[in-house]
Amino acid sequence: MIQRPDPTFHASPKLAIEAAPEKFAYTLLLSGDFTKPDALAIVDVDPSSSQYGKIVHTVTMPNKGDEFHHFGWNACSSALSPLSGHAFIERRYLIIPGLRSSRIYVIDTKPHPTQAKIHKIIEPEEIFHKTGYSRPHTVHCGPDGIYVSTLGGAGPDGTEGPPGIFILDCETFDVLGRWEIDRGPQLLHYDFWWNLPRDYMVSSEWGLPPQFENGIVPEDLLANKYGHHVHFWNLRARRNVQTIDLGAQHQMALEVRPAHDPAREYGFLGVVVDTTNLEGSIWTWWRDGSEFRIEKTATIPAEPADPELLPSLLKGFGAVPPLVTDIDLSLDDKFLYVACWGTGELRQYDVTEPRKPKLVGSVHAGGIARRTPRPDGSHFAGGPQMLEISRDGKRVYVTNSLYSTWDDQFYPGGVPGSLAIVNVNPAGGIAFDKAFRVEIPEGYRTHQVRLEGGDCSTDSFCYSSA
Amino acid sequence: MTDGLNIGLWLAVIASGIYHGVNPGMGWPLAVAAGLMERRQSALLAALAPLAGGHFLAMAVILLPFGMLTALQYWNHEIRIVAALIVICIGVLLFVYRRHPRVLARIPPSQIGLWSFAIAIAHGAGLMLVPMYLGLCTTKPSTILDHDAAMSIVTNNLGLAVLVSAAHALAMIGAGGVVAWLTYRYFGLQVLSKAWINLDTVWAGSLIAVGLVAVAGSF
Numbered sequence: 001m002i003q004r005p006d007p008t009f010h011a012s013p014k015l016a017i018e019a020a021p022e023k024f025a026y027t028l029l030l031s032g033d034f035t036k037p038d039a040l041a042i043v044d045v046d047p048s049s050s051q052y053g054k055i056v057h058t059v060t061m062p063n064k065g066d067e068f069h070h071f072g073w074n075a076c077s078s079a080l081s082p083l084s085g086h087a088f089i090e091r092r093y094l095i096i097p098g099l100r101s102s103r104i105y106v107i108d109t110k111p112h113p114t115q116a117k118i119h120k121i122i123e124p125e126e127i128f129h130k131t132g133y134s135r136p137h138t139v140h141c142g143p144d145g146i147y148v149s150t151l152g153g154a155g156p157d158g159t160e161g162p163p164g165i166f167i168l169d170c171e172t173f174d175v176l177g178r179w180e181i182d183r184g185p186q187l188l189h190y191d192f193w194w195n196l197p198r199d200y201m202v203s204s205e206w207g208l209p210p211q212f213e214n215g216i217v218p219e220d221l222l223a224n225k226y227g228h229h230v231h232f233w234n235l236r237a238r239r240n241v242q243t244i245d246l247g248a249q250h251q252m253a254l255e256v257r258p259a260h261d262p263a264r265e266y267g268f269l270g271v272v273v274d275t276t277n278l279e280g281s282i283w284t285w286w287r288d289g290s291e292f293r294i295e296k297t298a299t300i301p302a303e304p305a306d307p308e309l310l311p312s313l314l315k316g317f318g319a320v321p322p323l324v325t326d327i328d329l330s331l332d333d334k335f336l337y338v339a340c341w342g343t344g345e346l347r348q349y350d351v352t353e354p355r356k357p358k359l360v361g362s363v364h365a366g367g368i369a370r371r372t373p374r375p376d377g378s379h380f381a382g383g384p385q386m387l388e389i390s391r392d393g394k395r396v397y398v399t400n401s402l403y404s405t406w407d408d409q410f411y412p413g414g415v416p417g418s419l420a421i422v423n424v425n426p427a428g429g430i431a432f433d434k435a436f437r438v439e440i441p442e443g444y445r446t447h448q449v450r451l452e453g454g455d456c457s458t459d460s461f462c463y464s465s466a
Numbered sequence: 467m468t469d470g471l472n473i474g475l476w477l478a479v480i481a482s483g484i485y486h487g488v489n490p491g492m493g494w495p496l497a498v499a500a501g502l503m504e505r506r507q508s509a510l511l512a513a514l515a516p517l518a519g520g521h522f523l524a525m526a527v528i529l530l531p532f533g534m535l536t537a538l539q540y541w542n543h544e545i546r547i548v549a550a551l552i553v554i555c556i557g558v559l560l561f562v563y564r565r566h567p568r569v570l571a572r573i574p575p576s577q578i579g580l581w582s583f584a585i586a587i588a589h590g591a592g593l594m595l596v597p598m599y600l601g602l603c604t605t606k607p608s609t610i611l612d613h614d615a616a617m618s619i620v621t622n623n624l625g626l627a628v629l630v631s632a633a634h635a636l637a638m639i640g641a642g643g644v645v646a647w648l649t650y651r652y653f654g655l656q657v658l659s660k661a662w663i664n665l666d667t668v669w670a671g672s673l674i675a676v677g678l679v680a681v682a683g684s685f
Contacts, residue, residue: 001564001664001666001667002664003663003664004659004660004662004663004664005658005659005662006659007659009659010659011655011656011658011659012502012655015655015656015659080495080658080659080662082490082493082495082496082498082499083496083570083571083573083575083581084571086491086666087490087658087659087662088664088666143571144568144571144572145568171565196575197499197503197575198575199574199575199576236571236572236573236574236575237574262503263502263503263505462499463495463498463499463502463503463655463658464499464502464503464505465502466502466503466505
């Protein structure tokens, strides 16, 4: 029986920032052509270790074609919620959904990350049967279990009924059922996050499985048929309380990043592409009394490019869209990092004034037309895509694959996996770490990274740092 | 019944209040969270009121039915034994059944009073007081009472139930309030993850112990 809260649970973001830095990075490896089983790589990221920058352990799954994407923990700092009354659970299991297979793997990371192993496999049928949802995606540990968002509804192509969120028991990993009581006008899903003490959730929209599984559907994009709404929910009542249309040209509203300090009632949302001019955008939402508001607070323009350098999808445009596919907010709520996967750029915005993001840092790597090499001159395939910031805010972990079939459309030359570290100047400014270089096994791409002991997109805090 | 025993029972009522109060599971971290969210001490103090109110109601709602039962003068001895056995059984149940009810997670954070009531009920906090309360109740087992006399005893005992609940809740919020204030003002939030000890076993054990003492004392 557990007698003390897990030492990696922190009451406030400030305590998490002050905690010891991560020593291991859990990195998802996916087989882009589905010829190999997907895997979880455990990378040593302790600079004082002789194994620094090496994959020290790999958990290979027993199935092929799962398509790993996002993942999360069974428990995080939210366990210290004053409402839980019971903080005695371990941050121990990684919950890894297969976005394509709808299978979920529960990986036990104890007694040591280098001995991680499969603890349980939740087969797709259990999820279909108990929830009517498919294509599980974002994982957050919530007040009454593990919340998992899905991109598909029921039926073989996931279009029978809207996708939503379901709940997993955080100890037995039984699928408990659907979360929503009243979804209002919500018909699409992607990411979600919340402010636990203020009792609201925010969710976003990508598209239905036929719109992404076999690649981006250009006709749907040009007809503005991908998601462009943001939904606000009463968390405990499980009701949609407000839906805001960003405007149909703002296609694919993806990552939701609320301020980590629960006293701050605002957050950010990244929009992949504006179909009128190919720009990407950052939006800031905030609560204004009983209403939520959102406005576009930063834009990133498309870059003109020689059509010779462009894949067939983009040749007609003669330009590269930045494709804002991931954003991540440092634990002190100061810096917002924005991945421009198309143009091959990682941007750092100072968001001390949340509605006036200020561009203070930028590095280039890869890119559809730019094709910027690494600092050491070697090839960086794809572009900066998934981001994870260390708790202390000093390092940003960057991977380069978006999604198997989309990689192939935007980067037909292939996207062999990368995991890089970008070092952060506390005053603003970022630069690639030249010493850190991981050899990703042949045939694998990389997607989300989770850090030992929590990171900037897993933990939800119930106390203000004040 | 001697005064000494009465003083002992009242002390037990207060002591159990302090015990409930310092237990983070009974809500003092909510007051700390409120103070930090609003960045002012008065928000912490304001959160203590619904915590105390919810706890008081959870005690009263358990004690009052036992107060009604004191009208059954001939069965007084049996009532005490059965009550003590119930307390022991709940203790054993809590010992064996370690899962925490998910329904508590559905209470919105704005409903601190309701939360405090529900969490105390769910943990059988009120039951811990039952043997002490019955010990304090007026009883006249040797005489046959008419209806009016019986009613006056019941009225007295119902009043006593309110008094015991209030004394317990005051001790609870006094102790919890001090811990919350010290955490807010001096110790800092790291206290939460460092000093929060799993009291599940101790709590279940306390219920069993209180019940056993009551059974032993009734002979």
